[in-house]
Amino acid sequence: MTARTGRPPAWSYWVVLPLFVVFWGVFAWFLRSPLLPTPLQVLETLMVESASGQLWYHLGATLARVAVAFTLAMFVGTVIGIVMGRSRTTNALFDPMLVLLLNLPALVTIILMYVWFGLIELAAVMAVVINKVPNVAVTVREGARSLDYRLEQMATVYDFTRWQRLREVWVPQLFPYLMAATRGGLSLIWKIVLVVELLGRSSGVGFQLHLAFQVFDVAAILAYSLAFILVVQLIELAILQPLERRSNRWRQPEMAHA
Amino acid sequence: MLELRIAGRDFGQPVLGEVFVNITRGDRICLLGPSGIGKTTLLNVIAGLDTSIPDGAVVGRDKLRIGYLFQEHRLLPWRTLCANLMLVGVSEREAETCLAQVGLPGYGQYLPDQLSLGMARRAALARCLAVRPDLLLLDEPFASLDPMMADELRTLIAGILDANPSMAMICVTHDGVDAEMLANRLWYLDGKPARLKWNDELGGPGVVTDLLGKLRKCELADS
Numbered sequence: 001m002t003a004r005t006g007r008p009p010a011w012s013y014w015v016v017l018p019l020f021v022v023f024w025g026v027f028a029w030f031l032r033s034p035l036l037p038t039p040l041q042v043l044e045t046l047m048v049e050s051a052s053g054q055l056w057y058h059l060g061a062t063l064a065r066v067a068v069a070f071t072l073a074m075f076v077g078t079v080i081g082i083v084m085g086r087s088r089t090t091n092a093l094f095d096p097m098l099v100l101l102l103n104l105p106a107l108v109t110i111i112l113m114y115v116w117f118g119l120i121e122l123a124a125v126m127a128v129v130i131n132k133v134p135n136v137a138v139t140v141r142e143g144a145r146s147l148d149y150r151l152e153q154m155a156t157v158y159d160f161t162r163w164q165r166l167r168e169v170w171v172p173q174l175f176p177y178l179m180a181a182t183r184g185g186l187s188l189i190w191k192i193v194l195v196v197e198l199l200g201r202s203s204g205v206g207f208q209l210h211l212a213f214q215v216f217d218v219a220a221i222l223a224y225s226l227a228f229i230l231v232v233q234l235i236e237l238a239i240l241q242p243l244e245r246r247s248n249r250w251r252q253p254e255m256a257h258a
Numbered sequence: 259m260l261e262l263r264i265a266g267r268d269f270g271q272p273v274l275g276e277v278f279v280n281i282t283r284g285d286r287i288c289l290l291g292p293s294g295i296g297k298t299t300l301l302n303v304i305a306g307l308d309t310s311i312p313d314g315a316v317v318g319r320d321k322l323r324i325g326y327l328f329q330e331h332r333l334l335p336w337r338t339l340c341a342n343l344m345l346v347g348v349s350e351r352e353a354e355t356c357l358a359q360v361g362l363p364g365y366g367q368y369l370p371d372q373l374s375l376g377m378a379r380r381a382a383l384a385r386c387l388a389v390r391p392d393l394l395l396l397d398e399p400f401a402s403l404d405p406m407m408a409d410e411l412r413t414l415i416a417g418i419l420d421a422n423p424s425m426a427m428i429c430v431t432h433d434g435v436d437a438e439m440l441a442n443r444l445w446y447l448d449g450k451p452a453r454l455k456w457n458d459e460l461g462g463p464g465v466v467t468d469l470l471g472k473l474r475k476c477e478l479a480d481s
Binding site: 150151153154156157158159160164168169172250 | 302305306307324326328330332334335336337345346369371385389
């Protein structure tokens with residue numbers, strides 16, 4: 001790996017992040033303000049919230065919303081993206097809508113959903129899905145456009161069924177695009193879900209942040225953010241990266257001949 | 259078994275002219291002609307890949323099993339050779355048998371990109387055989403192989419044809435040697451838009467070069 005490409009070496013995380021915490025601790029200790037708690041205070045709040053079960057309940061509620069919204073958005077966006085990438089007519093019909101939705105602020109969708117459908121779970125999830133679908137569709141459309149026509153011809157000659165064509169020919173080619181949509185999707189959906197919860201739900205990390213904001217409880221805000229970041233990283237390390245490694249195995253085969 | 263009634267094919271400008279010709283079982287046709295004349299286009303039409311050609315233009319295709327050896331191997335790079343062959347509807351055992359037939363015994367669990375060009379092409383040929391084709395379409399099967407590998411593959415294909423006398427073959431090539439070794443009919447594409455000239459009486463070595471010379475010169479040779 002060269003210095004310019006790829007991930008930085010692992011040690012950088014173990015140096016920069018602790019340094020940041022130390023700096024923050026020293027700064028907070030000098031300031032002695034409730035508006036900037038020390039790292040220890042944040043950790044303490046985290047322990048208290050965790051012991052009372054509050055942290056797990058609200059993290060769980062947020063995770064459930066993210067999971068449902070993510071699944072729906074990926075499914076709908078992938079279907080739309082493939083169809084748009086394969087058909088000029090559909091692309092002509094849908095592209096103006098995509099431009100519109102891509103430029104619509106997430107906050108507007110959330111407010112409209114709550115106004116039209118009330119402060120219910122369905123409206124919350126719908127708002128997130130509507131925000132995410134255009135991004136997925138645009139990414140997957142690029143993938144669908146770059147499908148190799150030579151493999152299409154092969155699949156036609158050898159009478160592949162629709163299912164075989166999708167599973168064996170398309171999905172492996174679309175995989176990098178689906179991964180990109182997943183990565184971008186999760187990071188976007190996390191953030192939107194928090195806003196949705198803050199504006200109109202009575203559970204979830206967003207709701208807790210709302211409460212903490214009203215009483216300027218910075219320690220709670222930071223504690224929940226920290227828990228949140230940890231969960232996101234856990235999903236990246238435990239699910240996304242292994243999945244990617246597994247699906248990319250065929251790309252670096254060892255040569256059998258020569 | 260197959261009757262071509264192709265009125266022509268345009269890509270902005272006409273490429274292929276009228277092609278009216280029959281193919282019968284046991285035909286071993288070598289299709290020659292200058293580069294870019296439309297030989298692959300004609301193969302694609304015969305294989306049913308050209309959607310702008312009406313279905314009625316290739317009479318009898320529905321009843322045929324076709325094996326198409328493309329210029330590239332066109333195996334799915336994310337699937338092993340065995341899995342690639344099984345996708346055309348054979349069992350794992352049959353897939354291994356087909357691989358052994360083309361000189362790749364025991365290679366079932368390899369990925370296509372682990373193979374050399376010549377091996378990958380033979381694996382693709384194994385896939386053609388797996389469908390037990392009535393018609394074998396070969397698009398420049400010997401191109402960019404070193405002479406020894408090309409020889410091996412020629413012998414292999416000749417052996418397959420001898421073992422399956424009812425199989426027909428159309429082989430696109432640039433080389434008269436291929437035609438001498440494999441063909442019992444000669445097709446020659448020439449002109450703009452390209453017309454098909456053919457000769458059905460091939461016998462003995464050395465004849466092909468003469469015939470090719472004649473086919474090149476004559477306006478339209480009939481059988």
